[in-house]
Amino acid sequence: MRRLEEQILTEKYRRIEGKLTFSVRLAELSVAPGEAAEGAFTIFASQEEIPAQGYVLTKDERMECKTEWFNGVQEKIVYRFCADGLQEGDSLQGQFLIISDYGEYTLPWKVTVRREAAAGIAGKVSTxxxxxxxxxxxxxxxxxxxxxxxxxxxxxxxxxxxxxxxxxxSAGYYNSSNVETFLEENGCKQALTFTAAKPEIQVKDVQETVREELQILKNGWGPVSLKVQTEDDFLFLEKNRIGEDDFLGNLCRLPVYISEENLHDGKNFGTVTVSWSRGSFLVGVTATRRKTGLSAETEKKSRQKKYTIRLTELYLKLRAKQIDLADWQEKVRECVEELAVLDRKSIVPKLFSAQLLLTENKTEEVGWMLKQLRQMLEGESPAVVSYYLYLTTLYDKREEYVKRAAARVEEIYTRYPEEWRIAWLMLFLSHEINRSTYRKWQFLQEQFQKGCVSPLLYQEAVLLLNADPALLTGLDPIVRRVLVYGARKGLLNENLCGQAAELACREKYFEPVLFEILERSWEKKQSPAILQAICSLLIKGNKCEQKWHVWYERGVENKLRVTRLYEYYLLSTDLSRDVEPPKSVLLYFAYQCNLDWEYAAWLYSCVERCKTKDPELYITYKPELDHFLLDCLNKGRINRHLSWLYRENLPALALDKTQGETITSLLGSTEVVLNRKECRKLIVVHRRLKGEETYWLQDGKACVSVYDPEDLLFTEDEEQNRRLVTVDRKELLSFQDAVSAWGMEALREWGTESIAFLLEAEKRKLSKLDQIAVWTKLCTNRQLEDVYGQELRCRLAVRLSEQEKNKELNAFLRTLSKEQIAEKDRLCMARLMILHGFYDKAYEWLAGQCFCKLEPAELMRLCSRLLAKESYLEEKRLMLLCAQAALNGKYDDRILQYLADAYEGSCSELEVLLQAAKNFEIDIWKINRKLLIQLLFTGQDVTERMDLLRDYISAGGSPELEEAFLYRCAYANVILKQPIHRYMVQMILRLCRWGAKVSRLCKIAALQYYAKNKGMLEEKNRGQVAKIIRELFEENCLLPVLQQFADLVPEVWEILDKTFVVYEGEPEKQLVLNYRRVEGELAEAQYHEMELPCVCDGIYAAGFILFPGERLQYYITVSERPEKILENGMLLAQEEAAEAMQGRYAWLYEMAQAQLLQEDLSAQKERTQNYLYTAFCAKRLFGMLK
Known part of the structure; x- marks a missing residue:
């Protein structure tokens, strides 16, 4: 302000017709959060010869103008903005106020808080x-x-x-799969899938290593990480991992090599598995190698083996009576004929033909054939010889011959005990073996112990046991093999199944083979004994899986007496099904239940559902049920069945505080069942709580806490890949409705420290007082998510204010920190702090806030209290707060005095504050002086602001500023031709009377006023006016206005005959007047030059004597630039001056005018005589004395 005063306390003021322009329409600045940044704009003055002067203000405490003062035609203004407390993406707007000698201007600014750069990406990605x-x-x-x-x-x-x-x-670290899931769940991309262009690769006639292509099609975009593998020896892959670089567009061609060395003859089948994190597919490979290089002998043996196996199968069916004889004979004949064709020299097909003929009772042909074949036995194997002997016994059934043949076979067997074929024949020939079933069973066991696995002997053993089940005394491994063979072939009869079941019950351990035997036996005959054996065996094996439940259920239905049958019935039950168990099960557990708590809960829930149907049973269960529920409650257990039992039974019981707290902690518990068996963990992300909760999945199930429908559930696998649980999840609500069972009153007594209860209660429509209690507890909990916690604290403060809980609100506000409230709500908190007397804290919270959002009355209250404590008087923020309140009509004497003494703003704002200060009758000298100086500096019209001048003078203002104000008014009157206030004229005369320094311009303005208003010139002022005129004459300041006061000052008569050329321009320039006289149509040939004197600030004048008919043609130039014409014109004689004058000039003027008008000669003669007489008298009477 001192600088402004220095600028205006001068007589060199000139009105500036131009204006200021700016390099930008909007000053924009981008700044990082918590940092400061600088920007700049340029001010341009429209008149190059007149530099602009001034300074820049702003009404935001964050914005600071580094350029304090500017002076020049083109000036750069540097500003600085501090973004402390602002968040990324915030945007603030305001205005610069430019106060200059070109006037007042505003330039809007906008600051955007940019996002921090992260590896150069954040600046480009904002959505x-x-x-x-x-x-x-x-x-x-x-x-x-x-x-x-x-x-x-x-x-x-x-x-x-x-x-x-x-x-x-984002809980993991650089997990590409989780990023992909994020984009998919937000609908930004579809799931990336892969398919095979061809589902199968077929290669025929592979002769060496062959290269094929597995073509993989990609559908979508995203990270590519495929795993390719095969378990087949003849397939080799070029690579096992496929990435994005392996794809050309959407197609990947993966080489697959087929090795001929590892192929067998014929078709070879293999698969290639392509898998990724979201799925997999298989591509089949069929490679065929032609059968080359095989000998005819090998081919023959292969076919012989085939028909031999076929003959064995047909024989087994015949022995098991699964095929009739005729059909058997037909099929056997076909096989025998094929074998005979394959090897015409072999004796074996001929022996098969002989046995076939025996079954057809063609004994004569058999006898002839056996005689022929006897000659071929030499060199044959012992088994073939034994077979021949067996056939002869079928032909020749004489007892002595049969004994002799059997002895021969026994002799051969003695020499070859490992040959099972001979042992098989012994079953039909040996009298010793067949004398008892026990001996025969022993013989068969010996063969099995030797390693025999022939189905012929197995079947004989099964048939033997069917005939005599008593032979089965134990279930050793041999017996198990025999029985499982018989069970698979469906050969076991009812008695043998019963014997096996009885023996199985004696086993101590579970064996899958035994279970298979018993299961197949049950399928054949549903006997209680078999079922009991099955249940007993399963219990011994501790089989509790749901797939075994059907057996326990059958056991219960058949009322079997098996130890722990009912326990395993429950342990294998699908607990997700709400089915009613048999009453026998309920009665069994009525007095004692040692089941695991999950199964016991299921059982008790079944009892609870039956209490109306069977009240006696429910009464029996009730004591144990209550004891069980209290025990589970004390241990904090919860699932779907327990939650229902809690709601149905616990409200009627007397619970202590600890148990009540447990109930409230279980609110929101939810049982989740998933179909993803590969997942290990279940993650819950709560909307209102920080972090996340992790639960281990057991059989795809977990009991989790879900407090809001918006809470999200994720599964996590071993590689920490997470998937959102949506469609494939089944939620079984557990304890959401517990409030309806106990009521909020009871739960509130227990749940004051339970986050589960508080979150549940916060959602419900409670009374306002109850809400306050819940919100207060929640706000002190550190688990709250930041955004939700900030929102809740704001709501709590508002609710406390609405309910007039002043004590609680004061305590809350006293401990509240800025970080606990969101940026958008801090203004609301500051308002409450103002209302409740936390003025210093409110003042701190208002840092960087938009004050215009606060009510002016609130601002007034805050500012007044702070001013009373004389706090923050030097800070810009307090000044801005006071101005915001006062300019919106809310103020008191403290605020007005503070603003009147120090506020800087636009002239309009200063005038508002000045008027308010006048109404409060406070000291306005400083603000009045400030406003006067700013009005003068910015070049505003002050001719109608005499009130400001009066107030300033009455308060003892300085004469210098008073004279500057008068000078500005005089300039507006003399130069700008604006009317002048009478008070200003009186002030000028008063200053002159006091001997103060008064500018010529002010004196001229006063003379012009009285020249136009001669009736206003009072007698007391006539002397002072005459003095001013004489002073001007002494200073050679001769202007036309002086001619109006010839009657007042005699010296004026000296210039009455003059006609003046007056030019108003810039002072301190040397001007040249170029003129020539023009009379009628005649003009002087040359222009005369003379210096045009500056008689007053920027006013140039020169007088000429002109008579009627004479004209003065002129133009004005600058001496430095003669070619530039500032003004030109034609000057005529002044009629008004001539009429006011008396004497010779008047007569000469009249004579010239009469001649010009061609008036009567007599009148002209009379004027001539008068002029000559007067000139003679003057010469004689007033001549110079020698």
Whole structure:
């Protein structure tokens, strides 16, 4: 302000017709959070010869103008903005106020808080759509950016669901799969899938290593990480991992090599598995190698083996009576004929033919054939010889011959005891073996012990046991093999199944083979004994899986007496099914239940559902049920069945505080059942709580806490890949309705420290007082998610204020910190702090806030209290707060005095404050002086602001400023031709009377006023006016206005004959007047030059004597630039001056005018005589004395 005063206390003022322009229409600045940044704009003055002077103000405490004062035609203004406390994406707007000698201007500014750069990406990506595009073009960079703080801020602004998704999927570290899941769940991309272009690769006639292609099609975009593998020896892959670089467009061609060395003859089948994190597919490979290089002998043996196996199968069916004889004979004949063709020299097919003929009772042909074949036995194997002997016994059935043949076979067997074929024949020939079934069973066991696995002997053993089940005394491994063979072939009869079941009950351990035997036996005959054996065996094996439940259920239905049958019935039950167990089960557990708590809960829930149907049973269970529920409650257990039992039974019981607290902690418990068996963990991300909760899945189930429908559930596998649980999840609500069972009153007594209860209660429509209690407890809990906690604290403060809980609100506000309230709500908190007397804290919270959102009355209250304590008087923020209140009509004497003494603003704002200060009758000298100086400096019209001058003078203002004000008014009157106030004229005369320094311009303005208003010139002022005129004459300041006061000052007569050329321009320039006289049509040939004197600030004048008919043609130039004409014109004689004059000039003027008008000669003669007489008298009477 001192600088402004120095600028205006001068007589060199000239009105500036131009204006200021700026390099920008909007000063924009981008700044990082918590940092400061500088910007600049340029001020241009429209008149190059007149530099602009002034300074710049702003009404935001964060914005600071570094350029304190500017002076020049083109000036750069530097400003600085501090972004402390602002968040990324925030935007603030305001205005610069430019106060200059060109006037007052405003320039809007806008500051944007940019997002922090993360590896150069954050500046380019500011939305989820931008991130999606980044992921499409540069996946690796997108994954890195996903785990950065700037992207977290983007997700916060995208909405609550996106933010929760981000919280759940960003828990790991640079997990590409989780980023892909994030984009898919937000609808930014479809799931990336892969398929095979061809589902099968077929290669025929492989002769050496063959190269084929596995073509993989990609559908969609995203990270590519495929695992390719095969378990087949003849397949080799070029690579086991496939990435994005292996794809050309959407197609990948993977070489697959087929090795001929590892192929067998014929068709070879293999598979190639292609898998990724979301799925897999199989590609079949069929490679055929032609059968080359095989000898005819090998081919013959292969076919012989085939028909031999066929003959064996047909014989087994015949022995098992599964085929009739005729059919058997027909099929056997075909096989025998084929074998005979394959080897015409072999004796074996001929022996088969002989036995076939025996079954057809063709004994004569058999006898002839056996005689012929006897000659071929030499060199044959012992088994063939023994077979021949067996056939002869069928032909020759004489006892002595049969004994002799049997002895011969026994002799051969003695020499070859490992030959099972001979042992098989012994079963039919040996009298010793067949003398008892026990001996025969022993013989068969010996063969099995030797390693025999022939189905012929197995079947004989089964048939033997069917005939005499008593032979079965134990279930050793041999017996098990025999029985499982018989069971698979369906050969076991009812008696043998019963014997096996009885023996199985004696076994100590579970064996899958025994279970298979018993299961197949049950399928054949549903005997209680078999069922009891099965149940007993399963219990011994501790089989509790649900697949075994059907056997326990059958056992219960058949009322079997098996130890722990009912326990295993429950342990194998599917607990997700609400089915009613048999009453026998309920009665069994009525007095004692040692089951695991989950199964006991299921059992008790069944009892609870039956209490109306069977009240006696329920009464029996009730004591044990209550004891069980209290025990589970004390241990904090919960599931679907327990929750229902809690609601139905616990309200009637007397619970202590600890048990009540447990109930409230179980609120929100939810049982989740998943179909994803590969997942290990279940992650819950709560909308209202920080972090996440992790639960281990057991059989795809977990009991979790879910407090809001918006809470998200994720599964996690061994590689920490997470998937959102949506469609394939089944929620069984557990304890959400517990409030309806106990009521909020009881739960509130227990749940004051339970986050589960508090979150549940916060959702419900409670009374306002109850809400306050719940919110107060929640606000002190450190588990709350930051955004939700900030919102809740704001709501609590508002509710406490509404309910007039002043004591509680004061305590709350006293401990509240800025970080606990969101930026958007801090203004609301500051308002409450003002209302409740926390003025210093409110003042701190208002740092960087938009004050215009506060009510003026609130601002007035705050500012008045702070001023009373004389706090923060030197800070810009307090000044801005006071101005915001006062300029909106709310103030008191403290605020007005503070603003009147120190506020800097526009002239209009100063006038508002000045008027308010006048009404409060406070000291206005400083603000009045400030306003006067600013009005004068900015070049505003002050001719109508005499009130300001009066107030300033009455308060003892300085004469210098008073004279500057008068000078500005005089300038407006003399130069700008604006009317002048009479008070100003009186002030000028008063200053002159006091001997103060008064400018010539002010004196001229006073003379012009009285020249136009001669009736206003009072007698007391006539002397002072005459003195002013004489002073001007002494200073050679001769102007036309002086001619109006010839009657007052005699010296004026000296210039009455003059006609003046007056030019108003810039002072301190040397001007040249070029003129020539013109009379009629005649003009002087040359222009005369003379210096045009400056008689007053910027006023140039020169007088000429002109008579009627004479004209003065002129133009004015600058001496330095003669070619530039400032003004030109034609000057005529002044009629008004001539009429006011008396004497010779008047007569000469009249004579010239009469001649010009061609008046009567007599009148002209009379004027001539008068002029000559007067001139003679003057010469004689007033001549110079020698």
């Amino acid at each position: 989820l759509a931008g991130f999606t595009e980044l992921a499409r073009t540069d996946w690796k960079t997108a994954v890195q950016f996903f785990y950065s703080k700037p992207f977290a801020e983007i997700c916060k602004k995208e909405g609550e669901k996106t933010w929760l998704l981000y919280r759940g999927l």
